[in-house]
Amino acid sequence: MVTDQQARVQGLTITDLIITPIAFADPPLLNSWGVHEPLALRTVIQVVTAAGVVGLGECGGGANRLNQLNQVRSQLIGMSIFDTNAIEQRLLSILGTTGEAGEKDGSVGRSPAVSATFSPIEVACLDAQGKALGVRVVDLLGGPVRDAVPYSAYLFYKWAEHPAHDGSPAITDGWGAARDPAGVVAQAQTMIDTYGFGSIKLKAGAFPPDQEVAAIKALAEAFPGLPLRIDPNGAWTEATSVRVGHELAAELEYLEDPTLGRAGMAAVARQVPMPLATNMCVIAFDDIPEALDLGSIGVVLSDHHVWGGLRHSLELAGICRTVGWGMSMHSNSHLGISLAAMTHLGAAVPNLSYACDTHYPWNSDQEIIAGGALEFVDGSLPVPPGPGLGVELDPDALARQHELFVRSGRTERDDTGYLRRSQPDYDPTLPRF
Amino acid sequence: MVTDQQARVQGLTITDLIITPIAFADPPLLNSWGVHEPLALRTVIQVVTAAGVVGLGECGGGANRLNQLNQVRSQLIGMSIFDTNAIEQRLLSILGTTGEAGEKDGSVGRSPAVSATFSPIEVACLDAQGKALGVRVVDLLGGPVRDAVPYSAYLFYKWAEHPAHDGSPAITDGWGAARDPAGVVAQAQTMIDTYGFGSIKLKAGAFPPDQEVAAIKALAEAFPGLPLRIDPNGAWTEATSVRVGHELAAELEYLEDPTLGRAGMAAVARQVPMPLATNMCVIAFDDIPEALDLGSIGVVLSDHHVWGGLRHSLELAGICRTVGWGMSMHSNSHLGISLAAMTHLGAAVPNLSYACDTHYPWNSDQEIIAGGALEFVDGSLPVPPGPGLGVELDPDALARQHELFVRSGRTERDDTGYLRRSQPDYDPTLPRF
Numbered sequence: 001m002v003t004d005q006q007a008r009v010q011g012l013t014i015t016d017l018i019i020t021p022i023a024f025a026d027p028p029l030l031n032s033w034g035v036h037e038p039l040a041l042r043t044v045i046q047v048v049t050a051a052g053v054v055g056l057g058e059c060g061g062g063a064n065r066l067n068q069l070n071q072v073r074s075q076l077i078g079m080s081i082f083d084t085n086a087i088e089q090r091l092l093s094i095l096g097t098t099g100e101a102g103e104k105d106g107s108v109g110r111s112p113a114v115s116a117t118f119s120p121i122e123v124a125c126l127d128a129q130g131k132a133l134g135v136r137v138v139d140l141l142g143g144p145v146r147d148a149v150p151y152s153a154y155l156f157y158k159w160a161e162h163p164a165h166d167g168s169p170a171i172t173d174g175w176g177a178a179r180d181p182a183g184v185v186a187q188a189q190t191m192i193d194t195y196g197f198g199s200i201k202l203k204a205g206a207f208p209p210d211q212e213v214a215a216i217k218a219l220a221e222a223f224p225g226l227p228l229r230i231d232p233n234g235a236w237t238e239a240t241s242v243r244v245g246h247e248l249a250a251e252l253e254y255l256e257d258p259t260l261g262r263a264g265m266a267a268v269a270r271q272v273p274m275p276l277a278t279n280m281c282v283i284a285f286d287d288i289p290e291a292l293d294l295g296s297i298g299v300v301l302s303d304h305h306v307w308g309g310l311r312h313s314l315e316l317a318g319i320c321r322t323v324g325w326g327m328s329m330h331s332n333s334h335l336g337i338s339l340a341a342m343t344h345l346g347a348a349v350p351n352l353s354y355a356c357d358t359h360y361p362w363n364s365d366q367e368i369i370a371g372g373a374l375e376f377v378d379g380s381l382p383v384p385p386g387p388g389l390g391v392e393l394d395p396d397a398l399a400r401q402h403e404l405f406v407r408s409g410r411t412e413r414d415d416t417g418y419l420r421r422s423q424p425d426y427d428p429t430l431p432r433f
Numbered sequence: 434m435v436t437d438q439q440a441r442v443q444g445l446t447i448t449d450l451i452i453t454p455i456a457f458a459d460p461p462l463l464n465s466w467g468v469h470e471p472l473a474l475r476t477v478i479q480v481v482t483a484a485g486v487v488g489l490g491e492c493g494g495g496a497n498r499l500n501q502l503n504q505v506r507s508q509l510i511g512m513s514i515f516d517t518n519a520i521e522q523r524l525l526s527i528l529g530t531t532g533e534a535g536e537k538d539g540s541v542g543r544s545p546a547v548s549a550t551f552s553p554i555e556v557a558c559l560d561a562q563g564k565a566l567g568v569r570v571v572d573l574l575g576g577p578v579r580d581a582v583p584y585s586a587y588l589f590y591k592w593a594e595h596p597a598h599d600g601s602p603a604i605t606d607g608w609g610a611a612r613d614p615a616g617v618v619a620q621a622q623t624m625i626d627t628y629g630f631g632s633i634k635l636k637a638g639a640f641p642p643d644q645e646v647a648a649i650k651a652l653a654e655a656f657p658g659l660p661l662r663i664d665p666n667g668a669w670t671e672a673t674s675v676r677v678g679h680e681l682a683a684e685l686e687y688l689e690d691p692t693l694g695r696a697g698m699a700a701v702a703r704q705v706p707m708p709l710a711t712n713m714c715v716i717a718f719d720d721i722p723e724a725l726d727l728g729s730i731g732v733v734l735s736d737h738h739v740w741g742g743l744r745h746s747l748e749l750a751g752i753c754r755t756v757g758w759g760m761s762m763h764s765n766s767h768l769g770i771s772l773a774a775m776t777h778l779g780a781a782v783p784n785l786s787y788a789c790d791t792h793y794p795w796n797s798d799q800e801i802i803a804g805g806a807l808e809f810v811d812g813s814l815p816v817p818p819g820p821g822l823g824v825e826l827d828p829d830a831l832a833r834q835h836e837l838f839v840r841s842g843r844t845e846r847d848d849t850g851y852l853r854r855s856q857p858d859y860d861p862t863l864p865r866f
Binding site for chain 1: 442568574576577745747748751754781
């Protein structure tokens with residue numbers, strides 16, 4: 001007997017993978033490499049099934065990701081949305097030898113290109129599974145251990161506006177400038193007032209460390225009791241990292257990527273009182289054994305876009321629990337499909353030890369999902385009630401942001417090149433301080 | 434709008450957990466502790482939902498497991514079958530401090546009691562999910578990377594019959610005795626002829642090592658090209674282990690638990706040419722860090738009954754892939770629900786590097802699932818086509834084996850005590866040789 005459900009499952013083969021590059025406004029946020037450009041690039045994918053169910057995924061933008069998604073597209077046609085393990089193996093056979101920054105020797109059978117390309121496809125397949133079956137993605141991951149996932153206020157040093165260039169006018173935003181402790185505290189106040197976040201992360205590496213230390217101390221004074229973090233993206237020497245670690249011993253819950261490399265991180269870790277966190281020196285399963293041997297870190301900032309999707313992120317969570325690492329979550333500029341996926345994942349991880357990072361407040365005003373931006377409640381995002389990820393595309397909004405991408409002519413993110421338009425002598429070589 | 438699917442999901446709360454202890458005939462199989470008793474004990478659980486869907490799980494027998502399942506039973510009522518993460522947390526709160534052999538300090542939030550009790554409940558919930566949604570359990574784990582899972586011929590030294598005791602008559606079986614290399618080869622021939630297995634494992638530790646080495650060499654000669662393994666369950670000293678490792682350098686794909694303890698295993702591992710495998714010195718996530726530090730093993734024999742279910746077994750697979758360990762699968766005496774679960778899991782693990790162990794040929798003649806024993810094809814078990822685990826209970830058979838359990842009066846497995854009825858001076862202290 002073929003039940004209704006089985007008939008539906010049998011129709012859940014992939015008939016198309018629609019790949020839509022988009023762009024959306026991004027404020028001039030500073031980091032150790034430069035400053036965010038006026039447009040952030042992103043890619044939306046739709047896994048279309050014979051039964052008409054469509055699953056959504058979102059990942060980074062740029063030519064590499066687009067090329068790789070296009071390269072695998074035709075090979076997915078005819079596969080089942082339930083066959084994510086087999087899809088990953090197929091991607092490995094197509095992209096496994098694709099060169100990409102940070103690629104390892106493939107000894108454990110993966111590459112960053114495979115993980116990054118597989119991630120939005122896996123998420124879209126899980127979304128389609130949930131939508132077809134009437135369950136949430138979190139239910140496909142073992143179910144929630146929390147109803148809402150806490151996020152942190154992700155602060156950036158920033159300019160008041162994108163400067164006028166090449167005939168383009170300056171572009172302002174509602175946030176104003178943040179160049180000193182007072183500006184950082186004001187930004188935090190706005191963000192906490194608006195979203196209710198209960199933790200604060202400061203993206204650092206943009207100004208001399210003393211100035212950034214002062215900003216953290218000002219945040220601690222303005223928001224007593226709120227957990228604080230600072231992330232200079234490897235901009236500091238070992239000596240600077242150790243000095244900052246001691247100066248902020250009372251203020252930080254963790255110190256994120258103060259310096260580059262697993263050996264450098266290990267050296268700092270031995271000398272500072274708080275755990276070191278990373279999304280730079282451990283970004284793939286291959287990186288873990290050496291980080292364990294050296295003692296480089298105490299917290300992993302997971303990111304399903306980087307680690308190969310939601311199920312591999314659960315494996316990472318299992319590794320963190322096993323080796324005693326804390327688990328937090330990294331973010332790049334993103335929209336609601338990614339946020340929904342992060343939230344379904346975060347709800348299913350018992351050992352999610354920290355509030356997750358998200359850029360969402362910086363970018364959610366150009367949302368492509370129906371109904372507009374997802375809403376935080378007291379600093380947490382409730383798990384969308386589903387089915388699937390619980391979000392649907394707004395086709396007009398998607399078309400609008402795709403058009404913005406096309407008109408931009410952009411294919412890569414270049415924070416350094418963009419900063420150099422204003423400061424031609426800017427040297428992003430790390431460590432900076 | 435509430436769809437049909439959502440309505441069905443809403444009915445998938447647990448209304449009962451039916452716990453049925455069973456017993457089934459087991460041949461007199463020898464190991465380093467003694468010999469299998471005439472009856473093996475096992476426990477079948479049924480997770481019953483409001484919607485009428487019932488999910489099946491199977492785990493070890495004995496008073497401990499029964500007591501713990503009964504202890505948590507009422508606490509599961511009203512939870513959703515999709516909430517396996519939350520169910521595990523609830524079990525942890527109930528059983529987390531339960532003493533059980535091998536229990537750790539709970540620093541990573543688990544205990545063997547929780548893992549062993551959660552496992553059949555998680556499997557039953559996944560079975561019920563699959564049955565409710567019309568998908569296979571393997572589909573809920575990322576889908577199959579192989580259509581059938583290879584198993585090994587699991588050979589035992591054995592007596593020709595269970596001897597007469599206390600007025601009970603002797604019990605014979607169709608396998609005959611295996612006490613020497615010729616008997617072992619004959620047993621292998623029967624098992625391979627019947628099931629088509631392409632790998633061979635010999636349970637050892639029952640006779641002096643030279644005799645067991647001779648059996649492996651006889652198997653290698655009789656079945657050229659078939660991968661071979663030997664498992665004395667820690668019966669050997671370090672020196673004996675190293676000597677056997679060298680004598681069987683050409684024959685073994687891995688050497689399983691030659692000696693006790695992670696330190697002892699590490700010492701042996703440094704001196705023998707083949708990887709060491711274990712289901713004794715790494716049986717929980719807590720055990721992994723020290724095994725990594727020491728270099729104790731090269732292969733983990735996973736077992737979802739021990740490691741806390743199917744999803745945690747996928748985490749273990751991720752760890753194996755990450756640290757470069759091979760992955761195989763351990764078995765105790767079991768019936769078809771367990772075999773189906775092992776097969777759905779094994780089909781979803783890309784890095785399942787070896788054919789899995791199974792006792793099934795020794796016990797499958799008293800099957801409790803409808804249709805009788807699952808059938809191997811060329812040494813592999815095809816993934817049951819589902820939905821769920823793809824197996825259903827035979828209520829009459831379940832009642833028959835439960836009655837056998839009740840009449841037996843047995844509550845524990847005692848291989849040593851049973852052997853001592855025939856050899857009162859038997860000393861199972863390890864190492865034996």
